[in-house]
Structures are given as structure tokens and as C-alpha cells.
Amino acid sequence: xxxxxxxxxxxxxxxxxxxxxxxxxxxxxxxxxxxxxxxxxxxxx
Numbered sequence: 001x002x003x004x005x006x007x008x009x010x011x012x013x014x015x016x017x018x019x020x021x022x023x024x025x026x027x028x029x030x031x032x033x034x035x036x037x038x039x040x041x042x043x044x045x
Contacts, residue, residue, distance in 0.1 A: 034040065
């Protein structure tokens with residue numbers, strides 16, 4: 001039963017990891033654009 005539970009949780013955790021990685025990429029791109037414009041980047045959401 002534990003094997004079934006771990007397999008069932010694997011897709012959702014990788015989906016969450018993808019979402020966090022996408023948000024991180026967007027925040028990093030925003031910070032780079034701000035630095036290029038001479039502004040201080042805003043940290044966080």
C-alpha cells in the first residue's frame with residue numbers, strides 16, 4: 001500500500017516543483033530587467 005501511495009504522490013510533487021521553478025524563473029527575469037533599468041529589484045511576491 002505504501003508503494004501505491006508514493007507513486008500516487010509523485011506526479012503532484014513534480015507538478016508543484018514545476019510551478020515553483022516557473023515562479024522562480026519569472027522573479028529572476030523581473031529582477032534582471034529591474035537591474036538593467038537601474039531600479040532596485042523587488043524581492044518576493
